[in-house]
Amino acid sequence: MDRHPPEPSRRDVLRRALAAGAALTLSGSLSACGSREDSPRAAVGDRWRQFQGATLNFISENTAPTAAIAANVRPFTELTGIDVRIVTLELTALVQRVALDLASGRAQYQVIYADPYQVLAPYQRGLVDLRTLQADPNLPDLPGGTADFIPVQMDAAGRFVDRNAxxxxxxxxxxxxxxxRQDLFAKYHERMAHDLGFDPTPSGDRTWEEYFRIAQWFNEHAKSDVRYGTGHQARQHDSLMNDFSNVLWSYGGEYFDHGKEVGRLGSRDPGPCRLDSAAAIAGTEFYQRLLGIADPASKTWDWDGLGAAFRAGRLAMCPNWHEFAAGNEQVLPGKVGYSPLPRGPAGTANMYGGTGVGISANTLPHERGAAWLFIVWATSPATQLANLRSKAGGGTPTRTSVYELPEVRAAEKRPSAMPNMLTAAAVRQAWQPDRIGLRPKIPMWNECNTAIFTQLSRMLSGEASPEETMRSTKSRVDQIVARGWVA
Incomplete structure (x- = not known):
């Protein structure tokens, strides 16, 4: 039986800090708010200029769209007269900073990169319901409304429990x-097809068992071109949970009942963990086998390490985040192909890692209006198109209308000035509701995630069988969920 120390973790301390501040902060009666001045508001006819002279602080993970916006935020300042200061942190540090800021009652950061699992779900009450700003006639409209955002992303990144808010x-x-490696699949296609007895061309119709056999074939027959057929982000880290989940779901395993609903809209009480099901154990057994033939260094890699190994020519293929395409095209131009992940007995699942931008509920009225201007601009079709063109970042549009632009459609084929768009055909399939992989959006997910990748790492080190791993993980997750969330 696992034993866990009774003393509170740093996460527990942060949760209690937020809980202590929540009753004051979110009631609107915090005296600290009265002790500071709101942003200025000018009586001008241009709704974009009414908060000129204001300063906003935007806290974000260091992501592609934030890099692009940081390199070219001047158009927003010229449009609005608002100065934007951008702070970028690693995600764990960001979550800690946001938790403390929300508990303080003072919005040091008016605009927040709201990771659905580590910020939105646990701290939803500390964020503004953006319907109030969308409905304000004194503020600019949201171009295309919420309907222009890809529907499953609007739910996963923007909502929590309530379908309307x-x-x-x-x-x-x-x-x-x-x-x-598209070039190597072309070079060896006929030999692989003959030896394997099926068309090895990657697609969402290939199975994980076929993926395994393709990887094994490269291990045995293509050492002059690559060292290993496949590699994975299997370090004891969030990356391991992501990599494993694709297989888990495709085998019919779920973290909780009603997995798609809990992933898409979220839940405060998801019920018992279901990782001890026969389907979950079968998926875990396959994952252990797959890692057994993968590059042994996989156990030391997160997504960045895996991406670097792939670009270095060490691997024939791998599952990884689609936005690595920009780096792939710089190092291996024209040599990389992109497809949805293979399917298992229950279908296919492609882990989604998207995030939204929100506004702190600690903001004062004019600050809140200025922050609305920024998030409308930052997610607008024009800015998303500029991000695609950016040399500093890139990112991928979250709006349907951007994908319909002629120049964006043209960029889906080589030569492409927007290399992330080379993945468009694959991600369009991956974002279908029956194909997208959505981890549970619950307030206590961060602790559950740690339990999952810790136990999986023990299995990959030979310390536990797949069945033991799933049963011990279920037990630990049930303890975490039963304890609940205090905010």
Whole structure:
């Protein structure tokens, strides 16, 4: 039986800090708010200029769209007269900073990169319901409304429990897909097809068992070109949970009952963990086998390490976030192909890692209006198109209308000035409601995630069988969920 120390973790301390501040902060009666001045508001006819002279602080993970916006935020300042200061942090540090800021009652950061699982779900009450700003006639409209955002992303990144309210606008959309050396698959196609007895061309119709056999074939027959057929982000880290989940779901395993609903809209009480089901154990057994023939260094890699190994020519293929396409095209131009991930007995699942941008509920009225201007601009079709063109970042649009632009459609084929668009055919399939992989959006997910990748790492080190791993993980997750969330 696992034993866990009784002393509170740093996460527990942060949760209690938020809980202590929540009753004051979110009631609107916090005295600290009265002790600071709101942003200025000018009586001008231009709704974009009414908060000129204001300063906004935007806290974000260091992502492609934020890099692009940071490199070219001047158009927003010229449009509005608002100065934007951008702070970028690693996600864990960002979550800690946001939790403390929300508990303080003072909005040091008016605009927040609201990761659905580590910010939106646990701290939803600390974010503004953006319907109030969308409905304000004194503020600019949201171009295309919420309907222009890809529907599954609008729900996953923007909503929590309530189907009508939304607390963030979809901002980025990294999604795990099958990335492969197109040149090597072409070179060996006939030999592989003869030896394997099926067409090895990557697609969403290939199975995970076929993926395994393709990887094994490269291991045995193509050492002059690549060292290993496949690699994975299997370090004891969030990346391991992501990599594993694609297989889990495709085998019919779920973290909780009603998995798609809990992933898409979220839940405060998801019920018992279902990782001890026969389907979950079968998926885990396959994952252990797959890692047994993968590059052994996989156990030391997160997504960045895996991406670097793939670009270095070490691997024939791997599952990784689609936005690595920009780097692939710089190092291996024209040599990489992209496909949805393989399917299992229950279908296919492609892990979604997108995030929205929201506004702190600690903001004062004019600050809140200025922050609305920024998130409308940052997620607008024009800005998303500019991000696609950016040399500093890239990102991937979260709006349907951007994908329909002629120049964006043209960029889906080589030569492409927008290399992330080379993945468009794959991610369009991956974002279908029956194909997207959505981890549970629950307030206590961060702790559950740690339990999952810790136990999986033990299995990959030979310390536990797949069945033992799933049963011990279920037990630990049930303890976490039963304890609940105090905010």
């Amino acid at each position: 939304f607390y963030a606008l979809p901002y980025d959309a990294p999604t795990m897909i099958w990335q492969y």
